[in-house]
Amino acid sequence: MAHIIDGKAVAAQVTEKVTEAADALRASTGVQPGLAVVIVGEDPASKVYVANKGRTARACGFLSVEHTLPEDTDQAALLGLIEELNTDPAIHGILVQLPLPAQIDAGAVIQAIAPEKDVDGFHFINVGKLSTGETETAFVPCTPAGSMVLLQTVMERDLSGRNAVVIGRSNIVGKPMFNLLLAANATVTVAHSRTADLPALCRTADIVVAAVGRPQMVKGDWIRPGATVIDVGMNRIPAPERGEGKTRLVGDVDFEAAEKVAAAITPVPGGVGPMTIAMLMANACVAAHRAAGRTPPRF
Numbered sequence: 379m380a381h382i383i384d385g386k387a388v389a390a391q392v393t394e395k396v397t398e399a400a401d402a403l404r405a406s407t408g409v410q411p412g413l414a415v416v417i418v419g420e421d422p423a424s425k426v427y428v429a430n431k432g433r434t435a436r437a438c439g440f441l442s443v444e445h446t447l448p449e450d451t452d453q454a455a456l457l458g459l460i461e462e463l464n465t466d467p468a469i470h471g472i473l474v475q476l477p478l479p480a481q482i483d484a485g486a487v488i489q490a491i492a493p494e495k496d497v498d499g500f501h502f503i504n505v506g507k508l509s510t511g512e513t514e515t516a517f518v519p520c521t522p523a524g525s526m527v528l529l530q531t532v533m534e535r536d537l538s539g540r541n542a543v544v545i546g547r548s549n550i551v552g553k554p555m556f557n558l559l560l561a562a563n564a565t566v567t568v569a570h571s572r573t574a575d576l577p578a579l580c581r582t583a584d585i586v587v588a589a590v591g592r593p594q595m596v597k598g599d600w601i602r603p604g605a606t607v608i609d610v611g612m613n614r615i616p617a618p619e620r621g622e623g624k625t626r627l628v629g630d631v632d633f634e635a636a637e638k639v640a641a642a643i644t645p646v647p648g649g650v651g652p653m654t655i656a657m658l659m660a661n662a663c664v665a666a667h668r669a670a671g672r673t674p675p676r677f
């Protein structure tokens with residue numbers, strides 16, 4: 379039976395530290411960290427995440443601003459809002475909820491965010507800093523950053539020489555996760571939809587990070603006994619046992635089976651999801667420190 383990594387508890391520790399740092403910053407400089415979240419359209423799942431982010435930001439003592447734009451918003455209008463937020467001295471972090479509707483060029487929108495306010499860590503400047511090892515000044519994407527913190531709760535800082543397999547190569551999760559594991563001296567393989575014999579590859583891994591977007595795809599017999607499993611997946615599947623039309627949230631890993639084999643595993647919900655929000659708060663707090671000319675704390 380694996381140790382179940384409690385993402386909610388670790389996230390609460392991070393947000394507590396962020397709250398203290400935000401209080402101290404405000405007391406010494408008058409600067410209150412400000413986070414703006416922009417959402418285009420009415421996707422209900424996105425709205426839940428955005429509401430969670432707003433609630434946590436307020437609990438940390440931040441100014442939290444939400445901009446909900448209509449589904450048919452055009453590129454120019456969104457870029458206009460970003461320009462306003464870029465120059466607004468009360469805002470230190472900007473997050474544009476992805477995915478964006480098809481009429482909008484998401485890449486152009488991300489590159490329009492001022493790198494020093496890019497708390498998602500998606501701007502080329504921050505991507506480049508992470509991949510070249512400038513981690514002191516980079517904003518690291520929140521989901522991989524949170525996944526690393528969870529890994530370190532069970533493997534301490536001893537990832538050195540371990541074999542890690544990251545399933546998924548997105549710019550948001552898979553690639554930054556690769557960079558973070560590599561920087562921690564793991565030997566990292568990134569798998570994707572064209573990978574040959576993924577089950578066999580996974581069995582070589584001391585650490586499996588699943589970021590695929592396919593419910594319960596990673597089976598128990600893909601996991602090497604004693605491995606650590608980080609399940610990034612967030613999939614809503616029908617749950618008729620909970621009543622007609624009900625759904626439940628599952629990861630990319632068959633938790634029931636993997637939990638019998640792994641040494642440690644993150645649950646869904648209650649694993650990587652809460653950590654993503656906590657790391658967003660940490661990044662926004664760091665951005666506010668820099669804007670106020672103060673050395674940011676480490677979270």
Ligand SMILES: NC(=O)C1=CN([C@@H]2O[C@H](COP(=O)(O)OP(=O)(O)OC[C@H]3O[C@@H](n4cnc5c(N)ncnc54)[C@H](OP(=O)(O)O)[C@@H]3O)[C@@H](O)[C@H]2O)C=CC1
Pocket residue numbers: 521545546547548549550551552569570571572573576589590591592610611612613630650651654
């Ligand atoms: N916890 C959190 O806070 C967050 C959770 N998520 C969740 O993480 C998951 C991944 O998100 P994201 O990275 O944005 O997703 P993407 O859809 O951008 O990327 C998915 C990746 O998985 C690969 N893939 C798809 N099918 C297979 C397969 N059968 N075998 C092997 N690899 C496969 C794709 O390969 P290819 O490149 O070849 O197409 C791609 O690289 C989703 O469930 C998402 O909801 C995402 C962000 C935050």
Ligand SMILES: Nc1nc(=O)c2c([nH]1)NC[C@@H]1CN(c3ccc(C(=O)N[C@@H](CCC(=O)O)C(=O)O)cc3)C=[N+]21
Pocket residue numbers: 426427430473474475476477498520521612627646647648649650651652654655
């Ligand atoms: N620019 C941008 N940045 C993101 O970081 C970003 C994004 N766009 N688009 C969508 C994905 C997804 N994401 C999640 C954050 C928190 C939970 C979360 O808190 N999950 C809870 C449960 C939520 C529930 O019950 O629905 C948990 O796992 O315990 C989930 C998913 C951030 N994303």
